[in-house]
Amino acid sequence: MRMEVKDKVKIVLLVFASLLLCHARAVWAAPEDEYRLGMEAYRAGDVVKAMALLRTSADAGHARSQSLLAYILNQAEFNDESVAYYRKAAAQGEPDAEYGLGSMYAAGEGVKRDPAEARKWIARAAEHGHAAAINSLAQAYMDGELGIDEAQRNGAEALRWIRLAAESGFWPALERLAAAYRGGAYGLGVDLKQADALDAKARAARGVAEKSATRKKEKK
Helix, strand or coil: CCCCHHHHHHHHHHHHHHHHHHHHHHHHHHHHHHHHHHHHHHHCCCHHHHHHHHHHHHHCCCHHHHHHHHHHHHHCCCHHHHHHHHHHHHCCCCHHHHHHHHHHHHHCCCCCCCHHHHHHHHHHHHHCCCHHHHHHHHHHHHHCCCCCCHHHHCCHHHHHHHHHHHHCCCHHHHHHHHHHHHHCHHHCCCCHHHHHHHHHHHHHHHHHHHHHHHHHHHHC
């Protein structure tokens, strides 16, 4: 059976599309591999090797490499470069980078201190489920940091983040939520049974956190 011209064209287009897909996968495989190897080197304590691997993949646009490289650069006090890589990864929606960039704005490292900008990026990371960002945002609502005013501290959004942080075992949030159930804060009804249960969880979580902090100090 003779093949129609239009059928031949379809086959050529399909082959071409397949080749493009294979090429894209091959190009992207290298940065992903470099990220994995860079992470392994960093965990093994070889920061120089980690940075070399991560910089290659980061400059190729790999978001997780950009984020981890930014973190390492920040630890080494190369704050300007750290912010630049955090910003690139955050623009791609990488939660670690969003949190990292927000933290840089909060501390004024590599950028001018800007609580509102810090809150924006930390909130984005928190919305993506980033545990540290959720805890930081909850703490900010409890303490009135990151430009959060008194009215916001006592509103529904504050309760939302405090609840989420408490669910992950963040003991300051557990304590605040327990106090809220005792006193009816955030529009909650008084519930002493719930308050007692939350206090017990807070004590347990605080004990675990303090033991972990002690172990870290002993290792230093």
